[in-house]
Amino acid sequence: MDDKKVMISVKNLVKKYDDFIAVQGISFDVYENEIFGLLGPNGAGKTTTLEIIETLREKTSGEIFVDGLSVEKEANKIKQIIGVQLQAAGYYPNLNLVELMELFSGLYGVDIKPMEMLEKVNLQDKAKAKYKALSGGQKQRFSIATTLINSPKIIFLDEPTTGLDPQARRNLWDLITEIRNQGTTVVLTTHYMDEAEQLCDRVAFVERGEIIALDTPDNLIDQLVSSGFERKKEVKKANLEDVFINLTGKEWREDN
Numbered sequence: 001m002d003d004k005k006v007m008i009s010v011k012n013l014v015k016k017y018d019d020f021i022a023v024q025g026i027s028f029d030v031y032e033n034e035i036f037g038l039l040g041p042n043g044a045g046k047t048t049t050l051e052i053i054e055t056l057r058e059k060t061s062g063e064i065f066v067d068g069l070s071v072e073k074e075a076n077k078i079k080q081i082i083g084v085q086l087q088a089a090g091y092y093p094n095l096n097l098v099e100l101m102e103l104f105s106g107l108y109g110v111d112i113k114p115m116e117m118l119e120k121v122n123l124q125d126k127a128k129a130k131y132k133a134l135s136g137g138q139k140q141r142f143s144i145a146t147t148l149i150n151s152p153k154i155i156f157l158d159e160p161t162t163g164l165d166p167q168a169r170r171n172l173w174d175l176i177t178e179i180r181n182q183g184t185t186v187v188l189t190t191h192y193m194d195e196a197e198q199l200c201d202r203v204a205f206v207e208r209g210e211i212i213a214l215d216t217p218d219n220l221i222d223q224l225v226s227s228g229f230e231r232k233k234e235v236k237k238a239n240l241e242d243v244f245i246n247l248t249g250k251e252w253r254e255d256n
């Protein structure tokens with residue numbers, strides 16, 4: 001990893017909400033073109049950390065650089081090179097997808113072809129559909145498309161697959177991998193360990209505002225195994241999710 005460019009550098013980040021310390025002096029780097037995952041239980045400080053990097057929330061102390069730009073002094077420049085997934089409530093429910101894309105590109109001040117953006121997330125067939133008529137997986141794909149409007153260097157996805165069925169989740173993993181393969185760095189949060197293992201190049205476990213481990217999924221698992229850890233029960237060769245996927249197919253479906 002030595003020759004990799006650092007896209008995000010976080011040093012000793014602290015965030016206090018009044019007396020409560022939500023982020024307790026964390027440090028980590030995100031490299032160019034990796035999928036980096038922040039994992040941890042509810043309330044661990046993942047969203048707070050992301051929002052500070054995205055320049056949407058003030059830090060209490062610490063140093064953060066995004067592609068060499070300071071979050072304090074160059075927030076506007078950072079906004080131009082990142083894509084942030086908005087909460088669904090931010091969309092106008094009665095506009096169709098093409099109209100929403102036009103609205104967002106106007107807000108960013110960039111000229112995009114709405115249909116091309118929709119094709120990137122396989123929603124071209126839904127171009128005339130209203131946002132509120134989309135399935136959960138389609139809504140997530142649409143919101144990922146909006147993060148790509150300004151051709152960002154980095155996108156931030158906060159729990160992108162929460163609430164989706166197994167096929168829709170796997171489709172999103174493919175989409176996120178494809179976006180990375182086209183040169184975008186991806187930072188995401190998730191509660192799903194299988195998702196992190198499949199999707200992320202490196203993960204940081206966050207607990208109570210601290211990073212308690214940071215490495216590739218393989219290294220973290222190898223370290224545990226070499227410490228003598230053994231699963232109590234013999235591991236089954238497949239799980240219930242595999243049965244479900246096998247029965248229902250793993251192709252793109254209309255409704256995910």
Ligand SMILES: Nc1ncnc2c1ncn2[C@@H]1O[C@H](COP(=O)(O)OP(=O)(O)OP(=O)(O)O)[C@@H](O)[C@H]1O
Pocket residue numbers: 017020022040041042043044045046047048049
């Ligand atoms: N605006 C706020 N004012 C006060 N406390 C807050 C605020 N935002 C977050 N917190 C607290 O900071 C802690 C970290 O919250 P955060 O949303 O960053 O966690 P998270 O890891 O993203 O959790 P989740 O997985 O539930 O989204 C929580 O205890 C939360 O209650």
